[in-house]
């Protein structure tokens with residue numbers, strides 16, 4: 001089975017969706033031991049339904065489950081790993097920052113005998129939506145940034161090398177169960193990551209994984225609006241073009257569309273998932289602004305290879321804002337689709353509702 005046919009410039013998300021107020025409240029109760037297994041399952045399912053319905057209502061073509069079962073981009077993945085000891089965060093007061101995370105210390109070789117929990121996500125999504133969807137996982141080096149060297153590991157690259165086969169097993173199982181679109185997410189830290197090594201690790205994760213589309217989201221971090229490193233994709237080229245990924249999902253909007261010309265410069269044949277929603281910004285883009293950003297990308301990448309998405313996951317936004325931004329994403333994409341089809345932009349999307357017979361005011 002293949003994904004139902006998608007329009008030109010398919011719209012999608014990066015992964016996570018905004019967490020509703022009631023879910024934040026539930027987290028506190030869950031942490032205090034106030035939820036039973038059924039309470040937890042129902043709450044997670046309700047959260048996933050909220051994320052799915054919002055994406056469907058906004059008109060997103062290829063959706064996700066909002067990563068609503070994860071409680072943070074990578075935090076909950078760690079509960080599946082064996083061989084790690086949590087360390088106290090180095091900062092516990094003040095604003096949340098990269099030094100406020102729990103770090104882990106290896107005490108033996110890392111394993112995940114029960115997988116990483118994504119099969120549950122796949123099974124639920126399949127019965128909850130008729131839209132095509134993707135399942136996402138953090139990449140091995142990104143996971144390794146939360147693990148210190150120690151035990152059997154001399155450095156984080158050795159840790160990442162041991163995480164890659166675990167991710168590979170998870171992706172293989174997802175593919176065998178019918179997942180068609182799989183994605184790894186990496187936070188690019190130019191000072192830490194050797195591009196060639198990053199590509200090798202990505203390819204190792206997807207070894208023998210037969211799916212329709214392999215996505216690779218690489219961003220510069222979005223924790224409380226903060227990045228992690230110099231915000232340039234240039235150091236990744238040309239190495240990145242040889243990865244087995246079908247599509248690179250990158251952030252552009254918050255960098256005012258800088259580097260959208262890299263595709264032409266390096267003759268990159270991959271699809272580009274272009275980030276056109278700035279998530280480090282509290283305003284809602286107009287459809288016109290989204291359309292302008294897309295046109296900028298189309299100056300150097302053929303439309304047949306371009307997908308449209310937010311810069312990153314939406315988990316750090318309030319829900320109303322995430323939803324409004326997704327609506328703008330879809331409307332702006334609609335404008336450009338009409339242009340590509342040779343019709344006037346905007347007219348169909350922004351036509352006022354039809355006036356009922358006999359109530360016209362212009363007679």
Ligand SMILES: [Zn+2]
Nearest residue numbers: 219311312313
């Ligand atoms: Zn991201």
